[in-house]
Amino acid sequence: MKIAQIAPLFESVPPRLYGGTERVVAYLTEELVRQGHDVTLFASEDSITSAELVPCTPRALRLDSSVRDALPHHMIMLDKVRERVDDFDILHFHVDYLHFPLFQSESNRALTTLHGRQDLADHMPFYRRFSHMALASISNAQRTPLPGANFVGTVYHGLPLNLHTPRFDGHGGYLAFLGRISPEKRPDRAIQIARAARLPLKIAAKVDKADEAYFRDFIAPMLDGGGIEFIGEINDNTKSEFLGRAAGLLFPIDWPEPFGLVMIEAMACGTPVLAFRCGSVPEIVEDRLTGRIVSDVDEAVRAIPELLGLDRIAIRLRFEERFSAARMASHYVKIYQKMLRARAASQLQLSALKASFSVANEHGLEPASFPAVGEEN
Template identity: 75%
Template sequence: MKIAQIAPLFESVPPRLYGGTERVVHYLTEELVRQGHKVTLFASGDSITSAELVPCATQALRLDPDVRDSIPHQMLLLDKVRERAGEFDVLHFHVDYLHFPLFRTQAGRTVTTLHGRQDLSDHMPFYAHFPEMPLVSISNAQRAPLPRANFVATVYHGLPLDLHKPTFQPAGGYLAFLGRISPEKRPDRAIEIARAAGLPLKIAAKVDNADEAYFRDTIAPLLDGPGVEFIGEINESEKTAFLGNAAALLFPIDWPEPFGLVMIEAMACGTPVLAFRGGSVAEIIEVGITGRIVESVEEAVQAVPNLLALDRRAIRARFEERFSARRMAGDYLRLYQKMLRKRAASERHLASLAEYAIASAHPRPDTAIQTEPN
């Protein structure tokens, strides 16, 4: 199968540091190539891939000091895809909905995975205007605010099984917070939980420009107290040790989480997850097996002893069963094949209608209606 994967340009594929969407695109692309498909990746020029790379920006936009406005770069990306669209069986977009106006006439060969939150009121009229565009959600909770959107599947993210080696006897004795410093991720809750539970906390997180004031005014003052270490952004190779040596991952979100890649990264390391209920959490965490789900800081503190007693081998086993890149690619391939069958059936139907129209307009002499002479 000939497949185009269209990635955002903000980070490389895979990202050097933080970047969930581009990381998932990388895992999917590599697994599809491994399974023998011809894959073309439209991404930033500093991406690393086994697929054919079509560079659509010199480097990741977030890391390019000369980039002031991302929109021209994204438009160039979409135009490069448009120029080569006819080469592919499937165009798989990961750029939200930027491509809808340009590709709506080719909707039958596109699929769009939505990676962000969808509960914003601005989204609803937009999706209603483009009902022909097939959408994939990354959790069932993500699609709930858009009951009339054209969702054709839910596909959970997956990781390569050899990406993170599990640690069954962690040496760190700390709780971990990994991701992004922002109000919706609630690192302040993580600090409060760790201190109340009497355990050290290590925070490995990036601070976006939009969140610098939140970090400076809300989080930085909390770091001055005991037991909290702020590490900053870490890369993929550093995650295994960081998560593997943690006693548990804290995921104290305060928003409708679309998926939460860090939860399955922790599971891959055998590390249990303590998460606040919201969005996808109840779909990803199996209570009593891979973690605990709570609704308050007090409940979280009380849950810590039982959380730390969970079987790390069982956590890794459930990760392998539910969240491998192979399973993710298989889910997408079944969707691609379904799209191809539907498109082929539609083309056959249109061809038969065309043949009928031609035959009706130009009947053969032997089938023409003969009239009797008067």
């Protein structure tokens, strides 16, 4: 199968440091290539891939200080995809809905994975306008605000099984917070939980420009008093050690998280996850098996002893069963195949209809009627 993967340009594929969507695109692309598909990746030129790379900007936009507006760069990328559209069986977009107006004529072979939150009111009229565009969700919870959208499947993220080496002792003796410093990620809750549980907390997190004031005014003052270490952004090599040595990962979010890649990264290391009951969390964490799901800080503190006693070998095994890159790619391939079968059936029906009209016109007869696409015969 000839597949185009179209990634955001904010980070390279895979990212050098923080980055969720581009990281998932990297794992999916490499696994599709490994499974024998012909894959072309549209991404920044500093991306590293086994697929054919179509460079769409010299470097990741977030790391390019000369970039002020990301939109023109993404529009150029979409035009490059448009120029080569006939080269592919499937167009798989990961850029939200930016491409919908340009590729609605290719809706029967264009799949869009939604990676962000979908509960914003401004989204609704857009999805109604383009209700024929095929969407993949990354959790069932992500679908909730869009009951009328054209979801063709839910595919959980996956990681290469050899990406992280599990540690089954977790002898670092600390709790971990990994990801991004922002109000919805609630690092303040993580600090409160660690202090109440009398355990050290290490925070490995990115601070976006938009969140610098929040970090400066609210989080930085909470770091005083001992027991809390702020590390900053880390890469994949450091991440494995950071999560593997942690006694547990704190994921105390306060927003409808569509997936939460860090949860399965922790599981890959054998590390249990303590997460708040929001968004995708109940789909990803299996309570009392791979972690604990709680509703507030007090419940989180009470859950810490049980969290630390969970079987780290069992956690790793559940990760391998549920969240491998191979499983993710195979699920997407099933969606691709289903879309292509529907496309072929539609084209066959259209050809038959044209032939009917041609014969009818030739003999002055009424053309035969055919069922609409998707109708039962």
